[in-house]
Amino acid sequence: xxxxxEDKGVAERSMGFGLRWLNRLAGSDLLDRIRIxxxxxxALFTGTKNGFRSATAAGRTFKAAQSLTGPARQxxxxxxxxFDISPDDExxxxxxxxxxxxxxxxxxxxxxxxxxxxxxxELLEQANELGVNMLGVPEELGGVMHEQAAVxxxxxxxxxxxxxxxxxxxxxAPGAVATAIGHWGTPEQxxxxxxxxxxxxxxxxxxxxxxxxxxxxxxxxxxxxxxKDGDWVLSxxxxxxxxxxxxxxxxxxxxxxxxxxxxxxxESGTSGLTVEEEPAMGLRPAATGRLLLKDxxxxxxxxxxxxxxxxxVECVQRARLAWCxxxxxxxxxxxxxxxxxxxxxxxxxxxxxxxQGVAFAVSDIGIESEGMRLxxxxxxxxxxxxxxxxxxxxxxxxxxxxxxxxIGSDGVxxxxxxGFVKEHPVERWYxxxxxxxxxxxxxxx
Amino acid sequence: xxxxxIPKKFKPLAQQANQxxxxxFRPISRKYDKAEHSYPKELDMLASLIDGMNEGSDIGGAGxxxxxRESNGDAEAGNRNxxxxxxxxxxxxxxxGDVGLLLSMPRQGLGNSAIxxxxxxxxxxxxxxxxxxxxxxxxxxxxxSAAIRTTAELDGDEYVLNGEKIFVTSGDRADLIVVWxxxxxxxGRAAIRSFxxxxxxxxxxxxxxEHKLGIRASDTANFTLQDCRVPKEALLGDPEVKxxxxxxxxxxxxxxxxxxxxxxxxxxxVARASLEETRKRxxxxxxxxxxxxxxxSQSAAAARYLEMESDYEAxxxxxxxxxxxxxxxxxxxLQASMAKAKAGRTxxxxxxxxxxLCGSVGYGENELLEKWARDAKILDIFExxxxxxxxxxxxxxxxxxxxxxx
Numbered sequence: 001x002x003x004x005x006e007d008k009g010v011a012e013r014s015m016g017f018g019l020r021w022l023n024r025l026a027g028s029d030l031l032d033r034i035r036i037x038x039x040x041x042x043a044l045f046t047g048t049k050n051g052f053r054s055a056t057a058a059g060r061t062f063k064a065a066q067s068l069t070g071p072a073r074q075x076x077x078x079x080x081x082x083f084d085i086s087p088d089d090e091x092x093x094x095x096x097x098x099x100x101x102x103x104x105x106x107x108x109x110x111x112x113x114x115x116x117x118x119x120x121x122e123l124l125e126q127a128n129e130l131g132v133n134m135l136g137v138p139e140e141l142g143g144v145m146h147e148q149a150a151v152x153x154x155x156x157x158x159x160x161x162x163x164x165x166x167x168x169x170x171x172x173a174p175g176a177v178a179t180a181i182g183h184w185g186t187p188e189q190x191x192x193x194x195x196x197x198x199x200x201x202x203x204x205x206x207x208x209x210x211x212x213x214x215x216x217x218x219x220x221x222x223x224x225x226x227x228k229d230g231d232w233v234l235s236x237x238x239x240x241x242x243x244x245x246x247x248x249x250x251x252x253x254x255x256x257x258x259x260x261x262x263x264x265x266x267e268s269g270t271s272g273l274t275v276e277e278e279p280a281m282g283l284r285p286a287a288t289g290r291l292l293l294k295d296x297x298x299x300x301x302x303x304x305x306x307x308x309x310x311x312x313v314e315c316v317q318r319a320r321l322a323w324c325x326x327x328x329x330x331x332x333x334x335x336x337x338x339x340x341x342x343x344x345x346x347x348x349x350x351x352x353x354x355x356q357g358v359a360f361a362v363s364d365i366g367i368e369s370e371g372m373r374l375x376x377x378x379x380x381x382x383x384x385x386x387x388x389x390x391x392x393x394x395x396x397x398x399x400x401x402x403x404x405x406x407i408g409s410d411g412v413x414x415x416x417x418x419g420f421v422k423e424h425p426v427e428r429w430y431x432x433x434x435x436x437x438x439x440x441x442x443x444x445x
Numbered sequence: 446x447x448x449x450x451i452p453k454k455f456k457p458l459a460q461q462a463n464q465x466x467x468x469x470f471r472p473i474s475r476k477y478d479k480a481e482h483s484y485p486k487e488l489d490m491l492a493s494l495i496d497g498m499n500e501g502s503d504i505g506g507a508g509x510x511x512x513x514r515e516s517n518g519d520a521e522a523g524n525r526n527x528x529x530x531x532x533x534x535x536x537x538x539x540x541x542g543d544v545g546l547l548l549s550m551p552r553q554g555l556g557n558s559a560i561x562x563x564x565x566x567x568x569x570x571x572x573x574x575x576x577x578x579x580x581x582x583x584x585x586x587x588x589x590s591a592a593i594r595t596t597a598e599l600d601g602d603e604y605v606l607n608g609e610k611i612f613v614t615s616g617d618r619a620d621l622i623v624v625w626x627x628x629x630x631x632x633g634r635a636a637i638r639s640f641x642x643x644x645x646x647x648x649x650x651x652x653x654x655e656h657k658l659g660i661r662a663s664d665t666a667n668f669t670l671q672d673c674r675v676p677k678e679a680l681l682g683d684p685e686v687k688x689x690x691x692x693x694x695x696x697x698x699x700x701x702x703x704x705x706x707x708x709x710x711x712x713x714x715v716a717r718a719s720l721e722e723t724r725k726r727x728x729x730x731x732x733x734x735x736x737x738x739x740x741x742s743q744s745a746a747a748a749r750y751l752e753m754e755s756d757y758e759a760x761x762x763x764x765x766x767x768x769x770x771x772x773x774x775x776x777x778x779l780q781a782s783m784a785k786a787k788a789g790r791t792x793x794x795x796x797x798x799x800x801x802l803c804g805s806v807g808y809g810e811n812e813l814l815e816k817w818a819r820d821a822k823i824l825d826i827f828e829x830x831x832x833x834x835x836x837x838x839x840x841x842x843x844x845x846x847x848x849x850x851x
Contacts, residue, residue: 080448083769084524088446151447217742313737335842343843351849359839359850360832366842367783371759374766378449378758385448394736398755 053276056268056291059203059248065195068187071305072138076386077147085377091152097130098159106163113285114428119170127171128202132156136179136444141190142198143182150318150380153179153445154325158373161329165432166285168326169443173242173286176322176444177205177251180263180315184305189265193249203248207263208238208291209316209441212278218253218316218440221261223293225254225303232256232303234264234272234296242286242442244275250291251304253312253441261312263304272296282431315444317393318383322443324376327400327436331369334411334429338362341424342414361410368403375399380445401437408433449762452526455534462535465491466542471813474543477662478816482654484618485549485662492551496574527772529703533710533764540714541721544820545662547711554615555579555828556623558704559639563681571678572641578619580610580668588833590625591634595670597626597680604640604680606648606673612827616666617654620644624670628686636686641679648673659819705781705828706767712785712792712824713764716757719799719817724750726803746802753795760788779841786834789825796821 087095105123113119135153137143145152153175160168178197181189196203209218223236234254241247250266250273266273274292305311339362342353352358379392408430412419419426451459469491477485539547547553556577560568586592595608606626616622622642629636642649648671655665677684724734732746740748763784770777796818800807807814825831840850 077446080446080450081454082448082452082524082526083450083530083765084446084448085766085769086447086524091447215739215742217739219738316737339843353839353843353845354849354851356832356836356839356850359843359845360835362842363786363835363838366779366838367763367787368759370766370780370783371756371763371787374449374762375755375758377447378762381447381449387450390736392758394740394751395755395758398740398751399759402752402755403759 053274054245056244056250056270056273056275057204057246057248059268060196062192062196062249062267064188064191066191068140068191071185071187072140072182072190074136074138074143074145074148074182077384079385079387080381085374087151087155091155094131094152095155095159098132098156099162101127101130102160102163106160106167110164110167110285110425110428111422113164113167115284117279117284118287119167119285123167124171125200127160128174129200132160132172133175133178133202134198135175136182137194137197138182138190141182141194143194148384148386150321150383150445151377154321154328154376154380157322157325157443157445158329158332161326162333164285165326165330165429165435166283168329169283169435170242170286172322172443173207174202174205174249176207176319176442177249179318179444180207180251180304181265184263184308184311184315185265186301186305188301189304193265204243204246205249205251206241206244206247206291207251207315207319207441207444208241209253209319210239210439212237212239212290216440219261219313221253221255223252223254225256225259225262225264227257228297230300232264232298232300234266234293234298236293238291238293240278240280240283240288240439240442241275241291242283242288244289244291245287247275252291252293256303256307259303259307260309262307262309263312263315264298264302265304266293266296266298266302270296270298281434282428283435313390316440317379317390318444319439319441320393320397321376321379321383322445323436323439324372324379324396324400325445326443327404327433328369328373328376330429330433331365331372331404331407334407334426334433335362335365335369337424337426338365338411338414345415358414361414365407365410368399369407372396372399372403383445397437404433404436446524449765451534452530455526455531458531459534459538462538463541465494466539470539470542470546474546474662474813474816475810477546477549479661481656481661482664485546488546488550492553495550496552525772526769529706529768529771530765533706533768536707536710537714537717537761537764540711541718542714543662544711544715544824545660548614548660548663549618551618552576554619555704556619556621556641558707559623559681560621560641562703563639568641568678568681572621575620576615576618577621577623577641578613578615578666580613580616580622580624582612583609584611588830591637593625593627593637594630595624595626596630597628597638597640599628599677600674602677603674604677606640606642606670606675608670609652609668610670611667612655613666613668614663614827616668617651617664622649622668623681628684632686638684639681640675641681642670642673642675646673646675658822659816660823701829702778702781703771705785705834706764706771706777708824708828709760709764709767709781709784709788712788712821713757713761715817715821715824716753716760716788716792716795719796719814719821720750720754720757722812722814723799723802723807726806749798749802753791753798756787756791757795760784760791763787779838782829782834782837782841785829786831786838789831789834792821792824793818 134143135149181193225232225234248268251263256262272294276290278288278290280288342358343351345352375396379389379396382389411426412430554577556579583593597604597606624640624642627636650669652667734747740751767777767780767784800814800818
């Protein structure tokens with residue numbers, strides 16, 4: 001690292017990083033042919049601020065910008081010969097950029113965003129500029145990643161959540177829709193929707209799988225898609241979407257006639273859609289809400305891709321990994337914070353970290369968060385290499401749900417009463433970490 | 446490039462070790478659990494075979510045949526998968542077979558690790574090819590190995606050792622015992638050195654063999670050292686007592702940085718054995734483990750299984766990480782202790798959980814599940830107990846000295 005680089009502020013450096021990515025984009029000869037630059041009217045119904053319910057946002061018009069003969073897909077990476085835990089150079093660069101951004105921009109705003117139940121638009125735009133929402137977009141459609149990017153997405157999610165999990169959710173949620181379309185969409189769906197994710201004015205979008213009931217199982221959906229005169233008709237309720245009232249695009253999971261669980265592309269403004277506030281224990285900067293579908297009529301081509309069951313199952317697995325990544329980042333934030341606190345806080349005449357009862361709790365946070373991290377990396381790496389990763393995703397999910405929550409709880413415990421008040425961020429991480437065991441869908445690697 | 450799969454080049458080694466575990470260890474597992482203190486003679490032929498496996502340079506062998514750290518930790522040199530990783534992989538497979546029998550493998554003792562790790566070239570030549578046990582613990586000094594009271598006094602060209610040593614694994618069967626002793630009781634850890642003592646040294650008296658909860662195939666000896674004379678050349682490392690405590694004791698403790706991932710690997714192997722057998726039994730009983738359905742929407746048995754398997758996954762990966770770091774010359778003391786702590790406690794929890802899930806089938810001696818649950822406990826104790834590992838991890842994470850965090 002040169003001195004000149006160090007002299008620049010961290011934010012400036014991460015901005016430079018975003019520019020590098022954009023530069024790569026600009027260098028692509030496909031860009032001008034396929035990139036949609038539309039002046040979009042954003043007559044938003046800001047329902048979350050003024051009322052309980054609203055119609056969905058009046059979104060842009062999505063239109064196929066080119067016709068592809070077959071679906072564009074990112075390649076699987078070659079099977080790797082050696083065991084390795086180091087990110088490659090490109091990943092390290094991106095990771096560093098997002099880390100800087102999380103530290104300089106995200107963390108300072110996290111407390112207010114939690115209180116406001118909203119993330120400043122400017123912050124989301126900056127995150128977007130770092131390229132976080134286009135990792136799953138194939139190169140032919142303006143993406144920057146030649147190969148599948150589950151590991152890269154995990155590294156980014158982890159780095160961003162180190163700043164704040166709720167803001168990370170808000171920032172990464174649109175990318176989940178792009179990644180799903182890039183992985184499983186038809187050529188028409190890709191050409192219609194993906195170009196808008198590669199520019200500056202990325203639409204808010206939500207991958208809606210979770211439904212509001214105990215013991216929710218993403219393979220047993222109560223939202224239904226029935227076939228009627230060649231059209232699909234969807235009804236049901238989806239839970240804990242990020243910024244649903246801002247969303248211009250939804251990918252909604254429903255139990256489809258003759259198909260089973262599958263995803264449907266729905267543009268905002270479609271008749272029968274309603275969004276409703278659903279503030280929760282945590283993830284508050286993401287302005288979580290429900291999406292209510294009542295006899296939503298969709299054309300036959302709204303079904304994502306070919307509606308294959310294995311695609312849907314893989315989507316569920318990839319979403320779980322994305323939440324694992326966020327849990328790992330938040331767990332690391334907790335570890336970093338309590339380490340400093342227990343070393344500085346004195347009781348009985350010495351730092352409380354001199355006591356084994358305190359110190360061992362810190363050890364356990366360190367051990368379990370590292371286990372969560374490695375399990376998540378392993379599953380993501382298998383995904384990128386085209387290997388089955390059902391087992392590994394399940395392992396990572398279990399660890400992040402269980403150990404992640406324990407870490408959240410111990411984080412508060414180690415600060416005692418000070419951990420319980422909002423002067424310190426640990427109570428927020430306690431609330432956020434519960435999400436890793438609850439959320440389904442919504443994010444994707 | 447992040448990839449946490451077993452490298453292809455080590456798969457033959459792992460398969461070989463698994464074959465040994467299946468064909469040699471498992472069939473005699475129960476026999477030597479019952480016949481405590483009798484020598485598993487089946488292992489002699491196997492040991493020769495493993496010596497042969499160790500000849501190949503990169504495939505470091507299946508046992509604790511030395512874990513010298515790679516000296517050139519140059520990150521530019523690229524990623525390396527070497528003998529630390531291959532050794533860990535071999536141990537996992539063998540302990541999936543039987544951990545007690547692995548500990549009884551001739552020439553695969555902890556003393557061999559110590560010699561291979563810190564001996565001079567001359568000592569390597571002199572003591573190579575022999576079976577070496579390790580004697581550290583004393584009746585009054587367990588985890589606090591700095592407090593050992595066995596003394597070593599220089600008398601001419603010889604050191605004279607006096608003291609009492611307990612819990613010496615393979616102490617009766619080995620050719621050599623690596624004995625930890627102090628050159629000066631007043632100096633503390635800086636004066637602690639290890640000495641190689643021939644098993645037939647008349648000053649080394651076997652007091653008794655222990656009867657144990659598990660790993661009963663492995664003999665555990667107690668010794669008295671009475672005016673036990675060894676040549677000057679039997680001292681491992683630097684004979685000078687330096688004022689800097691990190692010099693002498695640190696060198697001795699370095700062995701543990703290298704062997705902790707190996708013990709973690711033993712725990713991973715036992716845990717996997719328990720999980721695989723339990724899964725088979727559960728499926729016979731009609732319980733399917735589903736990785737896509739949320740754990741809590743499955744049966745309680747399946748959910749418990751998934752929980753245990755996820756702990757196993759973390760322990761496994763932490764162990765591979767610690768070994769991989771050693772192969773690449775990265776300081777891994779923190780990760781080695783994390784791996785040992787996680788694998789030790791996971792192994793006990795998993796093995797006991799599996800017995801509970803399998804009911805009387807798990808508890809009875811018709812199957813090996815109850816044996817694995819007994820064997821498991823030592824893995825959270827020797828080579829540094831759970832609590833010692835947590836202490837090491839905490840000191841590193843919190844940047845504490847051993848006098849601040851005791």
